[in-house]
Amino acid sequence: MKKKLSTIFTVAGLLMLSNACTDLKEQVLDETLTANLSEEETVNGLLAPTYALLPNLFQHTTYFALQEISTDEAILPYRGGTDWGDNGIYLALHAHNTTSTDPNVNNTWNQLVQSISRCITAIEGLKSAKSPNAALYTAEARGMRAYYNMVMLDLFGIVFVKDDPGTTSTIIRGDEAVKYIESELLAVEPTLQPKSVVGPGRLNQAAVWSLLARLNLNAAVYRNIYGTTFDFKAEDMDKVIQYTDKVINSGQAKLSADYFAIFGNANHTNEEIIFAVDQRAELNGHNRMAYFSISGDQFPLAEFPTANGTDGPGITSDFYQSWVQAYGAVDPSRDPRFYQQNLSIYSNAADTCVADADYKINRGILRGQQYGALRVNGAFLRCPDGKLKVGKLSYVTRNRADLPVSFSELIDFTTAGSNYNTGYRVEKYEFSSKSNTGRNRGEADIVIARLADIYLMRAEAKLRKSNDAAGALADVNLVRASRTKTLAPPALNSITLDLLFRERGFEFYWEMLRRPDMIRFGKYEGKWTEKTNSDVKKRIFPIPQTAIDGASNLPGYLKQNDGY
Incomplete structure (x- = not known):
């Protein structure tokens, strides 16, 4: 080179x-x-x-x-x-x-x-x-x-x-870089088309407003990347509010009642998404978000008995405990963003035979013993009526049939914490129904910007500019209340920057926003599982x-x- x-x-x-x-x-x-x-x-x-x-x-x-x-x-x-x-x-x-x-x-x-x-x-x-x-x-x-x-x-x-x-x-670098990016986005904004014309897979007006809001929200960090504190200027926060208002008032996006539909195989037409990586299978998409975390012995598709996971990353105990702390004695699965059950075996142990068309892997944060299609010698077992036989999974593909696919909260770099079954897993994006390997022909568009982030960025700007807790709380609760396919999360009674950081974790986990969020909220130099630097x-x-x-x-x- x-x-x-x-x-x-x-x-x-x-x-x-x-x-x-x-x-x-x-x-x-x-x-x-x-x-x-x-x-x-x-x-x-x-x-x-x-x-x-x-x-x-x-x-x-x-x-x-x-x-x-x-x-x-x-x-x-x-x-x-x-x-x-x-x-x-x-x-x-x-x-x-x-x-x-x-x-x-x-x-x-x-x-x-x-x-x-x-x-x-x-x-x-x-x-x-x-x-x-x-x-x-x-x-x-x-x-x-x-x-x-x-x-x-x-x-x-x-x-x-x-x-x-x-x-x-x-x-x-720094302020000069921020001003340059801002000027470029502003220069093209009048010429770009609405999302309704070009779709979420191409840069559109609402996408540019979203990027301008994100740029100004993070401008204090970009200007002083190694600073002990960040100067969130009022004029920057005014711009965040200005551009988020533009997105909201344009009507080019709508909050999704079904949280997991935002990350489903048909999400190219989901109204909440503003800007995304177009990953439809006919365009040779290869969204691997669904396969990356789940077990190599989870086979989500009845049609393809070789399509599985890879036992990649899990969530840390630290992040899981933020959910536990928020919900106390109530299991965090009460929040529709945490988990979506698709296999009735979890609530009906007798239901061990599942029609191919009804067989879907669970979504969200997966804990404990996992159930799924049982595979022997590369083929799925069938019930007498021809349905898929579903049961407790173990690590057969790893030659560890003695080790159940039972995800534990423990996950770290120790021998015990590095086993195949350690760590709660994330299946936020839907496993592509057209992928015969799990590593190809992805269907779900990968979200770059969506309307919930617009509301939560506006909430943050209101808090940082003038400590407008009432306005920020209204935005946060609006997003929470929108998830009405199942029981929506309960409304929050108050909001602070720390609570907003936690809320962003609940709403945007696994969406590639965590690092800049942690830096902006002053959390990135903290200690968590296996990290002390x-x-x-x-x-x-x-x-x-x-x-x-x-x-x-x-x-x-x-x-x-x-x-x-």
């Missing part, structure tokens, strides 16, 4: 074309390169690559790992001493000991850099386009460049500014050593972040 970054930025947009596409009035943007293209096909081919690497960025081992496993929500031990060891990178990530050679950090960086490059290529190519959509597509490409830079700022503390493909990017310089990740080596012929251009 001994090349100038200017060259990398110029050519990376021409490389690694994927099959991912996006949706415009049920028409996909196709990045296939063929001869004799029409003008419309040409501009589609320029814009589609700006979205195409989003599925790679949002894979379970890239952005998700950095945003969740580094926090008190998720932990991934060395399972059974044989699985998910990966040279200790997940242990280091959780304990805040990540290094600049970590492959997940490197892969995340590469997806961001390549995506920024593709946006630059699209913007340049669209300058000469005669399509009536050229202005809209240019705005989308420019807005996506701002979004990728916003993620880059959040993770690595830097932003790349580049308009001319033939020049070297300028690197900016309190170094503020671990708030952002190291720039990959390969990137620094690649820029070595530009002395002083790309400097490693402090503390690495």
Whole structure:
């Protein structure tokens, strides 16, 4: 990688074309390169690559790992001493000991850099386009460049500014970076279409307002990333309120009565979602969120007896206990966001035969003994009537038939805490009904922004600006009361920043918001399961050593972040 970054930025947009596409009035943007293209096909081919690497960025081992496993929500031990060891990178990530050679950090960086490059290529190519959509597509490409830079700022503390493909990017940080991203999003906002026109898989007006609110909410952190305190300026909080109001008043999104439908296989049309990674199976989606946490002996699909989980991360006891503390003597499954029961075996032990069409894995936070389709020699057992035989699961695939698939609260890096069955698991996203392996053909769009976050960001801004507890409480309780498919969570009687932080954990667990939330609320240097490091310089990740080596012929251009 001994090349100038200017060259990398110029050519990376021409490389690694994927099959991912996006949706415009049920028409996909196709990045296939063929001869004799029409003008419309040409501009589609320029814009589609700006979205195409989003599925790679949002894979379970890239952005998700950095945003969740580094926090008190998720932990991934060395399972059974044989699985998910990966040279200790997940242990280091959780304990805040990540290094600049970590492959997940490197892969995340590469997806961001390549995506920024593709946006630059699209913007340049669209300058000469005669399509009536050229202005809209240019705005989308420019807005996506701002979004990728916003993620880059959040993770690595830097932003790349580049308009001319033939020049070297300028690197900016702090307040300058915040102002640049804000100006770019504001510049494209008037041109973008409403979500109702382009769908959640493409940058739309409500998505830009959501990103502007998120940017200003975190601006105090970005301006002073290593600060002992953060200055949440009134003008920043006013902007958060302004842009969240825009989203809410636009009517472009609606809170979902069914919480888990937001993460279901049909969520592309869920009204709560504002912006998402389009993962529909016909677009070769590979959402792996559903397979990552559950057991390798959980087989969620009657049609595919090889589609299973991988015994990846569980939630920490610390995070689970936040639910227990909130509900006291009442089991936290009382909250419809915590758990959704789909197998009646949990409430009716005699019901051990299940029709294929009715067989669905439970959702949310999974605890204790798990039940499911029983498999012998690669085939599901059947009842005399042909239905699936459902029973208590054990770790047959791990050659540990003596070990029940019974998830425990205990999970840590000890031998006992690293066993296959340790840790409560998360099945928030629905397992794709079209995935014959669990690792392909994902259906559920991965949420980037949704309306509940809009309300809770507004609540936080009200608290931080003027201690408007009444206004903040109203927003929080509005979201809680909206989950009416089952019994909604009880209304809160009061709200503080600490309670709001807890509420964000309940609402957004496993959604890649935990790390910035912990930093913003002053929790990231705290202690939790297997994590004692309190170094503020671990708030952002190291720039990959390969990137620094690649820029070595530009002395002083790309400097490693402090503390690495």
